[in-house]
Amino acid sequence: MPDALPSDPDGRTPTSDDLVRLAEAMELVAVRASLSRDEPLTALVTATVERLPGADAASLTVLRGGKFSTEASTGEDAERADALQYEIGSGPCVDAVLDDNVYVTDDVERDERWPEWGHRAHAATGFRSVLAYRLTLLDDSGAIACLNVFSRRRAAFGRRDIGTGLVLATHGSLLVTALVARDRAENLRRALESNREIGVAMGILMQQHRLTREQAFDVLRVASQDANRKLVEVATEVADTGTLTITRWPRGLPDGRPQG
Incomplete structure (x- = not known):
């Protein structure tokens, strides 16, 4: 006082x-x-x-x-x-x-x-x-x-x-x-939701292209940078559609075609 x-x-x-x-x-x-x-x-x-x-x-x-x-x-x-x-x-x-x-x-x-x-x-x-x-x-x-x-x-x-x-x-x-x-x-909820979407997208890419976790995340990161979009937006699209629109793949990774 x-x-x-x-x-x-x-x-x-x-x-x-x-x-x-x-x-x-x-x-x-x-x-x-x-x-x-x-x-x-x-x-x-x-x-x-x-x-x-x-x-x-x-x-x-x-x-x-x-x-x-x-x-x-x-x-x-x-x-x-x-x-x-x-x-x-x-x-x-x-x-x-x-x-x-x-x-x-x-x-x-x-x-x-x-x-x-x-x-x-x-x-x-x-x-x-x-x-x-x-x-x-x-x-x-x-x-x-x-x-x-x-x-x-x-x-x-x-x-x-x-x-x-x-x-x-x-x-x-x-x-x-x-x-x-x-x-x-609220911030924690959003972070958990974002992480969930990213995790789902990584799982799809890992299964389709035989990628490791690190490689799948690199693919999402490159797609986000090239499209000038947030990483979680790209991940949500992959989770919803099962496909990824990408102009280039990180060096040393498969060419993007699903691996049988």
């Missing part, structure tokens, strides 16, 4: 009604995510803006393979603010990810931690206040995420907002973890 929490702009302390509304927000995110398989992160950033009174925009950043990207946002200004951080290599979002912390700033133009980003972001978007939460992902994917909240008001976020945002960020951690796991499972 930040070293010194700002006071709430309206001076009000959290109530049981606040907790009820926050629980409703979590339910709304879950419902939106279930209804829109491809946009659950958009549901998260939208709910964040709806539940933080001072917020004008929100986004979700993911660091994967050493590269930052904005995976969801409520608009172009949030994406511009993020892109500037990625370009400069510094800012509340980037630093929250790298430092595993929560960052809050009341006026980006006067914040000495991010002088270049603050001036450029304000000029481009009008944002002044920012909240940035690193999300704790419960897997070993190596991805790191951050929930970013922006406001055009000075000192827009107080203690209550930071607490609400933290709950939203915790929910976001679970959501991003689930999505990463889903993507990895």
Whole structure:
């Protein structure tokens, strides 16, 4: 958490009604995510803006393979603010990810931690206040995420907002973890399907042309290169038709005629 929490702009302390509304927000995110398989992160950033009174925009950043990207946002200004951080290599979002912390700033133009980003972001978007939460992902994917909240008001976020945002960020951690796991499972399924098609095609070529496994794979590879097609596409065609269209055979292999 930040070293010194700002006071709430309206001076009000959290109530049981606040907790009820926050629980409703979590339910709304879950419902939106279930209804829109491809946009659950958009549901998260939208709910964040709806539940933080001072917020004008929100986004979700993911660091994967050493590269930052904005995976969801409520608009172009949030994406511009993020892109500037990625370009400069510094800012509340980037630093929250790298430092595993929560960052809050009341006026980006006067914040000495991010002088270049603050001036450029304000000029481009009008944002002044920012909240940035690193999300704790419960897997070993190596991805790191951050929930970013922006406001055009000075000192827009107080203690209550930071607490609400933290709950939203915790929910976001679970959501991003689930999505990463889903993507990895889908990629694995596709890889297994591709390997199956390649294996079937190799078996057909081995039987028809008396080839070894290595030779059959070389034939598929050459056919893929010459036709400028993906290897799995060529393999699927062989598996479906039992024949291979090829302009040349690898050197040292049979001429392509089935071997009796």
